[in-house]
Amino acid sequence: MEVVITDLENPRGVGIDREGALLIAEAGYGEDAEAPILRTGRLTRFLDLNGDGDFLDPGEAERWLDNLYSFNSVNKYETGRDEVSGATDVLVHEDGRVLLSLDGGIDQSGGTFILFELDGDGTLLREIDQNSNMTGIGFAPDQRSVYATQSTHNSLIEIGLENGDVRHIVTFEDLYSGQQAVPAGLGVDPTTGDVLVALFSGVAKAEGEACRFVPEAMCDGRYLPLIPTDAKVVRVDPATGSVTDEVTGLTAAVDVAADSEGNVFTVEMAADHAQLFHLGVDLFLADLPALHGGYIRFSGRVTMYPASGGDPRVLAEGLDQPTNITVAPDGALYVSTGQGTPGRPIPGPQGRTEIVGEVLRITGYK
Numbered sequence: 001m002e003v004v005i006t007d008l009e010n011p012r013g014v015g016i017d018r019e020g021a022l023l024i025a026e027a028g029y030g031e032d033a034e035a036p037i038l039r040t041g042r043l044t045r046f047l048d049l050n051g052d053g054d055f056l057d058p059g060e061a062e063r064w065l066d067n068l069y070s071f072n073s074v075n076k077y078e079t080g081r082d083e084v085s086g087a088t089d090v091l092v093h094e095d096g097r098v099l100l101s102l103d104g105g106i107d108q109s110g111g112t113f114i115l116f117e118l119d120g121d122g123t124l125l126r127e128i129d130q131n132s133n134m135t136g137i138g139f140a141p142d143q144r145s146v147y148a149t150q151s152t153h154n155s156l157i158e159i160g161l162e163n164g165d166v167r168h169i170v171t172f173e174d175l176y177s178g179q180q181a182v183p184a185g186l187g188v189d190p191t192t193g194d195v196l197v198a199l200f201s202g203v204a205k206a207e208g209e210a211c212r213f214v215p216e217a218m219c220d221g222r223y224l225p226l227i228p229t230d231a232k233v234v235r236v237d238p239a240t241g242s243v244t245d246e247v248t249g250l251t252a253a254v255d256v257a258a259d260s261e262g263n264v265f266t267v268e269m270a271a272d273h274a275q276l277f278h279l280g281v282d283l284f285l286a287d288l289p290a291l292h293g294g295y296i297r298f299s300g301r302v303t304m305y306p307a308s309g310g311d312p313r314v315l316a317e318g319l320d321q322p323t324n325i326t327v328a329p330d331g332a333l334y335v336s337t338g339q340g341t342p343g344r345p346i347p348g349p350q351g352r353t354e355i356v357g358e359v360l361r362i363t364g365y366k
Helices: none
Strands: 002-008 011-016 022-026 041-046 062-069 086-090 098-107 110-118 125-131 137-138 145-148 155-162 166-171 182-190 195-197 231-236 243-250 253-258 264-268 302-305 313-319 326-327 333-337 345-348 350-356 357-362
Touching: 002 022, 011 326, 011 333, 011 345, 011 357, 022 086, 022 166, 022 357, 041 086, 062 098, 062 302, 086 137, 098 137, 125 243, 137 182, 137 195, 145 182, 155 182, 166 195, 182 264, 182 326, 195 253, 195 264, 231 253, 231 264, 243 253, 243 264, 264 326, 313 333, 313 357
Parallel strands: 011 086, 182 253
Antiparallel strands: 002 357, 011 022, 022 041, 041 062, 086 098, 098 110, 110 125, 137 145, 145 155, 155 166, 182 195, 195 231, 231 243, 253 264, 264 302, 302 313, 326 333, 333 357, 345 350
């Protein structure tokens, strides 16, 4: 495993174009600015022109979209969790077009949710408005439509690229402890055409089975941010909407992908919840204490589930809140890490450190 790009601002989806460039969506700082000029979400194309292994030379980082919506749920939705949203996922069509999903959040006037379409040179072609966020997007096998997960609706939809028509595929049922499914990332299995969906799991009321991982004194009806092992990956037949369990026993499952052989890769963002923030907290204060801020830092992992049915293999662990995974044409895995307010102090393996957005590459796992 190696760090490919660092010092990013909440990296999310990674796309790979026909030249091998990385198209990286960044959700930004989460400042929830009203003025567009102050918004920090963006889409950037990175190409290693001289082959020196970095993207620091002139012309190697090209901004395609800038000043995109960026907000933090800690205050916007009063969750107490340092979670930044905005630019979310990236796809590259076989003809070179690029698709980017954007979560602009919900306010008194409604929601802002956009699927951007750009040409292969970064020129914006159109904006396809949606009625919910698109936490993950993936091409249908013929690339004439896009599948999208909607965490606000707990659903999976299909968006036609010709006219923007939307088809509802399925609404996901509540999970084991009664919490909403909260579909996060998705991946399309190229060997079957099925859609694999990571069900992150929403907040659960502390009662009954939801109390099995908390002290008895906390089993008092309060709401818990997540329940370890309740998350899972499901397999969806996009034609019928039928849902079957693919991988169970996960925690905070945030994304999933499959390679050309049908191997499945899951991303778990964290091992448990921890240290919520109080409402109104200023996450940009220089003297802020080093807190987890919603989920245990440096407890994320990437696991491979072989198509052969063999034992799962942990490919990377101890990651700082990974959010997305992409399988490159050559089989390399690209994983985005460092979810949360950039530069905020957090507890690290060796003590106090800061949130740093990075994209990692994993190779040699076969």
